Amino acid sequence: MKIRLALAAVAASAALLAGAVGAPAAQAAPSTDAVAAKAALDSIQPQPHDAASxxxxxxxxxxxxxxxxxxxFTPTIGACTDFTFPLAVGGAVAGPKTPGLPDLPLLGIKNGDLTLNVLGTDHDLNAVKKGEVLYGFVPVGLINDSGDKSGMRVAWFNVNTFKGGLxxxxxxxxxxxxxxxxxxxxAAGVPKALADGAVSPLKTALNILPSNGVRGGLVDTGAGTVLSAIYGTVKKGDATCFFFPSLGIATAK
Incomplete structure (x- = not known):
């Protein structure tokens, strides 16, 4: 299904590539999904709006x-069935990283020392591992979306591996x-007492997030420079809001 969505940034897909991406070496022929994702990203057209407001x-x-x-990423706007037009912004972070915890010494450990001592092997406990990208989306002013949260989507294309998803x-x-x-x-077999100690401060750190409308998605993009678009729908009570793409680049290790 072809995506014809609007909002700035990959209008300058060429500019993004020219400014931030060197000529990638082809490693494999692009998959069908990757070709579709790249075509969708390239087809996005800019839609101006009053930034001051x-x-x-x-x-x-x-x-x-x-x-x-x-x-x-770039800011975006939604069109709702109740004739409102909420604003929003998406973004991304590449692993290894756990949003909300600096350095992620999960279990209160730096450099994985205690993880090694307890488990006999070194496990990466980060929410976002190497080769993964966590996408976030924050709308402005949306309420009452406590039901289905599956409407938002991510399209991505790794310009180094020619892999992508739609x-x-x-x-x-x-x-x-x-x-x-x-x-x-x-997966690491961490004892429950240590696991509880790891998750508790993370829950506290995530309390800064509004409960309504905020979305997240974890994608295995592989290492490389990843062109991305976050788009889709959010419920607003009985209304549905369709958000045009929030666009940006993530660099996965």
């Missing part, structure tokens, strides 16, 4: 993302981060 709301959304270490689903941002950490801890 949105700066306060966008500044607040940017601040939420930055406080978690997530680099904001329509990767997002969920609640706090849930996405906590679920990822819980998965790492379970």
């Amino acid at each position: 949105v700066i306060d709301g966008i500044a607040a959304a940017n601040a939420v993302l930055k406080q978690l270490g997530i680099t904001p 329509g990767e689903p997002m969920g609640g941002l706090s849930d996405t981060i906590l679920d990822a950490v819980a998965k790492r801890i379970a």
Whole structure:
């Protein structure tokens, strides 16, 4: 299904590539999904709006993302069935990283020392591992979306590997981060007492997030420079808001 979505940034897909990306070496032929994702990103057209009238709301959304270490993308706007037009911004952070915890010494350990001593092997307990990108999305002023959170999506294309995806689903941002950490801890076999000690400060750090409208998605992009677009729908009570893409670049290690 072809995506015809609007809002600035990849209108300058060429500029993004020219300014931030060197000529990548082809490693494999692009997959069908990757070609579709790249075509969708290239087809996005800019839609101007009055930046002066949105700066306060966008500044607040940017601040939420930055406080978690997530680099904001371009701002965007939504069109709702109740004839309102909320603003929003997306963003991304590459691993290894756990938003909300600097350095991520999960379990209160730096450099993984205690992890090694307890488990006999070194495990990466970060929510976002190497080769992964965590996407975040923060709308301004949305309320009453406590039901289905599956409407937001991510399109991405790794210009170094020619891999990509179209329509990767997002969920609640706090849930996405906590679920990822819980998965790492379970896979590492960390004792429950230590696991509880790891998750508790993370939950506290994530309390800065508004409960409504904020979305997150964890994508295995592989290492490289990743062109990205976050778009889709958020419920606003009985209304539905469709958000045009928030666009940006993430560099995965």
